[in-house]
Amino acid sequence: MEMSPVLAPHGPAEQFAAGRRAAAAALAAAGSTERTVPRARDGRPLFPQGFAGSISHTGRLAVAAVVPGAEAVGVDIEPTPITPRMAAFLLREQERRLLLAPIGSYTARDLFAAKEAAFKAMNCIRTLGEFLFWQIDLGQSDGALIATYRGESVPLWIRSEADLSFAVAIRR
Known part of the structure; x- marks a missing residue:
């Protein structure tokens, strides 16, 4: 990078x-x-x-x-904080409940960047058809963040600073 x-x-x-x-x-x-x-x-x-x-x-x-x-890589950087209203639209209820602080360790901006990065990495899979980035599901498996859509998944890595969230998805 x-x-x-x-x-x-x-x-x-x-x-x-x-x-x-x-x-x-x-x-x-x-x-x-x-x-x-x-x-x-x-x-x-x-x-x-x-x-x-x-x-x-x-x-x-x-x-x-x-x-x-x-096979594919997706990267996203986000400087803009995500409002609770935007988070309610972009993130599923389970994602907000389990992944956002205080239970989870991510901010809404982190998860927005994660979905964008995952979309870029998954968008090359022609069998998935056309879809929008917020339709991707985020979850954790063995402590790792995973993005899933229509049975396909990609691992994610996030780095967060006070004024920037950075996410990478790599499809092998």
């Missing part, structure tokens, strides 16, 4: 460029000789053969994760 700051004036062009810089650095760290990540017609980044990757950005920071040999 690599990060790149978004340069002023922090607009869409600067965010795109920062994402591609982060992706090039992540590819280099993963051992790829190819560092260019073009954009597919639908906007998704096209990583080189044998290197699954994902890019996410805010107005100030871009991140990219690359995993050689993985």
